[in-house]
Structures are given as C-alpha cells and as structure tokens.
Amino acid sequence: xxxxxxxxxxxxxxxxxxxxxxxxxxxxxxxxxxxxxxxxxxxxxxxxxxxxxxxxxxxxxxxxxxxxxxxxxxxxxxxxxxxxxxxxxxxxxxxxxxxxxx
Amino acid sequence: xxxxxxxxxxxxxxxxxxxxxxxxxxxxxxxxxxxxxxxxxxxxxxxxxxxxxxxxxxxxxxxxxxxxxxxxxxxxxxxxxxxxxxxxxxxxxxxxxxxxxxxxxxxxxxxxxxxxxxxxxxxxxxxxxxxxxxxxxxxxxxxxxxxxxxxxxxxxxxxxxxxxxxxxxxxxxxxxxxxxxxxxxxxxxxxxxxxxxxxxxxxxxxxxxxxxxxxxxxxxxxxxxxxxxxxxxxxxxxxxxxxxxxxxxxxxxxxxxxxxxxxxxxxxxxxxxxxxxxxxxxxxxxxxxxxxxxxxxxxxxxxxxxxxxxxxxxxxxxxxxxxxxxxxxxxxxxxxxxxxxxxxxxxxxxxxxxxxxxxxxxxxxxxxxxxxxxxxxxxxxxxxxxxxxxxxxxxxxxxxxxxxxxxxxxxxxxxxxxxxxxxxxxxxxxxxxxxxxxxxxxxxxxxxxxxxxxxxxxxxxxxxxxxxxxxxxxxxxxxxxxx
Numbered sequence: 001x002x003x004x005x006x007x008x009x010x011x012x013x014x015x016x017x018x019x020x021x022x023x024x025x026x027x028x029x030x031x032x033x034x035x036x037x038x039x040x041x042x043x044x045x046x047x048x049x050x051x052x053x054x055x056x057x058x059x060x061x062x063x064x065x066x067x068x069x070x071x072x073x074x075x076x077x078x079x080x081x082x083x084x085x086x087x088x089x090x091x092x093x094x095x096x097x098x099x100x101x102x
Numbered sequence: 103x104x105x106x107x108x109x110x111x112x113x114x115x116x117x118x119x120x121x122x123x124x125x126x127x128x129x130x131x132x133x134x135x136x137x138x139x140x141x142x143x144x145x146x147x148x149x150x151x152x153x154x155x156x157x158x159x160x161x162x163x164x165x166x167x168x169x170x171x172x173x174x175x176x177x178x179x180x181x182x183x184x185x186x187x188x189x190x191x192x193x194x195x196x197x198x199x200x201x202x203x204x205x206x207x208x209x210x211x212x213x214x215x216x217x218x219x220x221x222x223x224x225x226x227x228x229x230x231x232x233x234x235x236x237x238x239x240x241x242x243x244x245x246x247x248x249x250x251x252x253x254x255x256x257x258x259x260x261x262x263x264x265x266x267x268x269x270x271x272x273x274x275x276x277x278x279x280x281x282x283x284x285x286x287x288x289x290x291x292x293x294x295x296x297x298x299x300x301x302x303x304x305x306x307x308x309x310x311x312x313x314x315x316x317x318x319x320x321x322x323x324x325x326x327x328x329x330x331x332x333x334x335x336x337x338x339x340x341x342x343x344x345x346x347x348x349x350x351x352x353x354x355x356x357x358x359x360x361x362x363x364x365x366x367x368x369x370x371x372x373x374x375x376x377x378x379x380x381x382x383x384x385x386x387x388x389x390x391x392x393x394x395x396x397x398x399x400x401x402x403x404x405x406x407x408x409x410x411x412x413x414x415x416x417x418x419x420x421x422x423x424x425x426x427x428x429x430x431x432x433x434x435x436x437x438x439x440x441x442x443x444x445x446x447x448x449x450x451x452x453x454x455x456x457x458x459x460x461x462x463x464x465x466x467x468x469x470x471x472x473x474x475x476x477x478x479x480x481x482x483x484x485x486x487x488x489x490x491x492x493x494x495x496x497x498x499x500x501x502x503x504x505x506x507x508x509x510x511x512x513x514x515x516x517x518x519x520x521x522x523x524x525x526x527x528x529x530x531x532x533x534x535x536x537x538x539x540x541x542x543x544x545x546x547x548x549x550x551x552x553x554x555x556x557x558x559x560x561x562x563x564x565x566x567x568x569x570x571x572x573x574x575x576x577x578x579x580x581x582x583x584x585x
Binding site: 006010011014015017018019020021022023026030033034036037038040041042043044045047049052053054055056057058059069070078082083085086087088089095097098099100101 | 296310522559
C-alpha cells in the first residue's frame with residue numbers, strides 16, 4: 001500500500017479546522033507523525049467490510065438500554081455566578097470575549 | 103493499631119476493622135494523608151503520583167464512619183474526575199487550577215457509601231497516553247523502578263496504590279488506561295462493561311469508550327469498590343442499570359470454567375518474559391480445574407487501527423470546548439475571537455493532545471470521513487462480533503495485559519506509534535464494550551506482568567471470581583518497594 005503522506009498544507013488546513021495554532025517548528029514533526037500513524041491505521045483498508053453496519057456506540061447497538069431521551073422538563077441548574085466563577089473574563093453577567101472581527 | 107500495620111491492610115480489611123471498632127477512620131485517613139502529602143511535597147524526588155492532597159480529613163463522613171459500607175476509607179481519584187472546589191485539571195495546562203462547580207456522579211456515589219477524598223492523581227493529559235509522560239504536571243515514576251514509567255493514562259492512581267500511598271484509587275479506561283498501568287505497577291485494575299458506571303463529571307476523552315473503574319491491591323478490593331460505583335445515573339444517558347449486585351469474589355477453584363486464549367493477542371509483538379509469565383498463569387488455571395482452549399478473534403489485530411481513528415475522532419469533538427471562553431486558560435491579548443481560540447489551544451494543549459486532535463479532525467474531515475471514521479466503525483462491529491462468537495465457546499478470554507513490562511522513562515516518547523502499541527491487547531475489549539480485569543501474574547526481569555481476563559457484557563462477577571481464584575493460586579507478592 002502506498003505510504004500516506006501528509007504535507008505542510010494539509011497540516012495547516014486540518015489545524016484551521018481544529019482551531020489550533022501551530023508554531024512553525026511544530027508543523028514538520030506533526031506532518032511526519034500523522035503520516036506514520038495514518039499509514040498504520042490505513043491497514044483497515046485491507047478488510048472486506050461490505051455490508052457491515054457501523055457501530056458508533058455499544059449501548060443500544062448491542063446492550064439493553066434505557067430510553068435514551070428523558071422528558072424535556074426544566075430542572076435546576078447552576079447559578080449564574082457559579083457558572084461564571086471560573087471564566088477568564090466576565091462582563092454584565094456574561095462571558096466576555098473579543099470581537100469576532102477586530 | 104500502629105501506623106505501619108494500618109498501611110498493610112487492604113481497603114476491604116480496613117473497612118471491616120473500622121466497622122468492628124478496632125481502627126479509627128480518622129487515624130487511617132491521617133496515616134495515608136501523611137504519606138501522600140510527603141510524596142506530593144517531594145515533587146520530582148517522589149513518585150509525583152498526586153496533583154492535590156487533602157489538608158485534613160473531610161468532615162462529612164467522620165461522624166458515623168462505621169454506618170456506611172466504605173467506612174471512611176480514603177480514596178485517591180484520577181485528576182479528570184470533577185471534584186467540587188478541588189482542582190480537576192485532567193493533566194492539562196489548559197485547566198490549570200480549575201475548580202469545578204460540581205462533583206462527578208461516581209465520586210459522589212462513593213462518598214455517599216463512605217469513601218473519603220484523599221487525593222487527586224496525576225495522569226496523562228486528557229487521558230491520552232500509555233506512560234504518564236504526557237502530563238503537564240510532570241511524569242509519574244514506577245515504584246518498582248524509579249527510572250521506569252508506571253503506564254498510563256491512570257499512572258498516578260496505579261503508582262499510588264502500588265506504593266501504598268493510597269489504599270485504592272479511581273481511574274478511567276478508554277483503550278487500556280486502567281488495565282495497562284495496573285499491569286505495569288503490579289496491582290489489580292478493572293474496566294467494567296461500558297455503561298455500567300456514570301460518566302457524568304468525568305472530563306471526556308472518547309465518550310463511546312471512556313469508563314471509570316477501580317485500581318486496587320487485590321481482587322476483593324476491586325469488587326468492593328466497583329460494587330459501589332455501578333448503576334444508572336439520570337445525568338448520563340448512556341449509563342445503564344447494572345442487572346445484578348457485584349458480589350464479593352470467593353471462588354477457590356475454576357472447575358468447568360472454559361477459558362479461551364486468542365492466538366492473535368498472545369503471539370507476535372508480546373515480549374518473551376511476558377509470555378512466560380502468561381503461560382505460567384495458564385498452568386495455574388488448569389491446575390484449578392479450568393478448561394483451556396484456543397479461540398479466534400480474527401479482527402483483533404485491527405483493533406488498534408480502528409481505535410486510533412475512533413478515539414481521536416471523538417476527542418477532537420470533545421476537546422472543542424476548551425477555547426478560553428468559559429473556564430481554563432486564555433491566551434493573552436487576542437486580536438480577535440479566532441485568534442483567542444487558536445492561540446489558547448496552542449498554549450494550553452501538550453504535544454500528544456494536539457496530535458490526537460489533528461488525527462481526529464483529519465479522520466472526520468470532508469473526503470476522508472468514509473475511508474477512516476466510517477471504516478473504523480465497521481471494524482468495531484466485526485470486533486464485537488468476534489467476541490460474541492468466541493463467548494459461545496468459552497466463558498472468559500485470557501491474554502497478557504500489556505506487550506511489555508514497564509519501560510524506561512523517555513524510551514518511547516519520540517515515537518507515538520510505538521507508544522500506541524502498548525494498547526494492543528486492551529483496545530479490542532474497549533471497542534466491544536466488555537469488562538476486563540488485569541491482575542499481576544508474576545515478574546519478568548524483576549518487573550510485574552499483568553494477566554487480562556475478559557468476559558461478556560455484565561459478566562463482572564464471573565470475571566472477578568476467576569481473577570480471585572487465580573490471584574490466590576498465583577500468590578503474587580504485591581508489596582512493591584514502599585517509598
């Protein structure tokens with residue numbers, strides 16, 4: 001099987017999707033390591049999986065289960081000040097963030 | 103009782119002694135608090151098992167410790183379990199100093215049963231790792247040999263129990279993160295059936311795989327702790343009512359028990375010394391009356407590949423929440439919102455977490471989804487089918503827990519794939535959602551070897567009984583060097 005090669009552009013594209021900044025010296029090692037791991041996992045491409053249903057979760061697929069959905073009723077939740085207590089920045093009783101477009 | 107004797111008691115023995123009035127819960131807590139605190143204060147000169155240790159015994163259960171089943175016995179808890187008002191950082195810089203507003207359901211359940219929070223344990227960042235070298239709070243050392251890793255990701259929990267710094271500990275297992283460190287530290291670790299323990303308040307890694315479980319000195323302690331962990335929780339829609347009580351294991355023999363040994367997980371890639379100890383354990387099982395036969399798990403060799411698509415894919419989604427908005431780290435002076443997100447995540451995540459987020463994002467991205475994530479989910483179906491078929495012929499499946507004994511610090515950090523291969527024997531059970539325990543079965547080159555026993559979903563009592571019978575027969579001396 002052809003070796004998987006993840007290049008610099010692809011690393012930067014995926015990093016953008018992941019909302020992850022990479023330093024210049026992180027890019028080449030990331031490309032190399034992702035290529036190596038993907039090469040290994042690509043072995044599942046050899047298996048005949050035609051007609052096999054995917055398993056996203058063993059509960060429900062293979063095991064007895066509770067109704068997954070509870071009634072949609074209001075329940076007690078965290079007080080506002082508790083929810084905000086660990087926030088890096090707060091204003092007017094809400095989470096403060098920079099503008100999307102500075 | 104004098105302090106040294108107290109530390110020799112298993113957690114179950116300690117609970118019995120407290121209930122009988124021959125041991126004070128407060129004295130027991132103080133004996134462990136002093137040891138755990140000393141290790142914590144020693145930093146790099148200790149084992150670095152802990153990220154937080156209690157200053158005082160928690161008061162809430164001190165009044166009537168004998169009236170609750172766990173009787174006030176101290177409990178060490180992996181860092182990723184949320185504990186109200188106590189740092190819960192999941193081994194990550196991005197959550198440095200984070201104190202959650204609530205406590206994980208399983209921890210609350212254990213506290214209600216009488217467990218007292220002794221300490222939070224060091225771990226690989228977001229439970230991603232097999233050596234505990236990925237923690238933002240420093241590597242944990244193996245009490246059997248300080249130059250070696252304790253395994254991971256529940257490495258702090260395993261090392262603390264092995265070194266007698268805690269009577270027992272909570273860990274989590276996504277692809278082997280309880281069983282592998284238990285094996286490398288010479289203790290007992292169990293991953294229960296997926297869904298049997300609530301995940302509410304566990305900082306998530308891969309939600310379809312993560313399960314909490316016990317790390318203990320012996321099999322009876324594992325059964326006791328697990329018996330107070332299982333059960334449906336309305337806060338976790340994937341948690342199930344465990345169909346029966348977890349019993350105290352008592353089997354002395356294995357007469358008529360059918361044990362299967364899969365060639366796929368007991369040959370190539372397993373170190374010779376590990377295989378020797380594994381085969382010796384099989385001989386013990388046979389002497390106890392078990393019938394041993396070969397069993398096939400044809401897709402098991404592909405489990406690792408499927409796992410290293412599925413787990414990073416789920417992680418890339420779960421870890422999207424760490425963006426500098428509601429809690430945790432925020433990068434300084436962001437120019438705009440996107441800059442804040444991307445630099446916060448760059449500064450806050452370690453190398454392995456970044457790698458898995460990238461891997462998962464790639465596997466889920468347009469054009470690659472079917473080839474990677476879609477195929478991996480189909481492989482998962484085949485692996486679960488393999489186990490179902492195997493369990494038509496045998497009651498339990500035995501393998502080594504890890505392919506090697508504890509390796510040297512730094513030995514595998516430069517090669518992520520070599521590190522991932524540690525999970526070769528444990529990942530298939532995780533993908534199938536079935537229970538598996540690791541018990542120490544001997545030494546290789548002076549280091550502990552783990553035996554893995556797996557059974558069908560909800561067969562915990564059978565797994566524990568077999569583990570107990572083998573534990574008694576093997577007579578492993580679990581007293582690692584007490585630091």
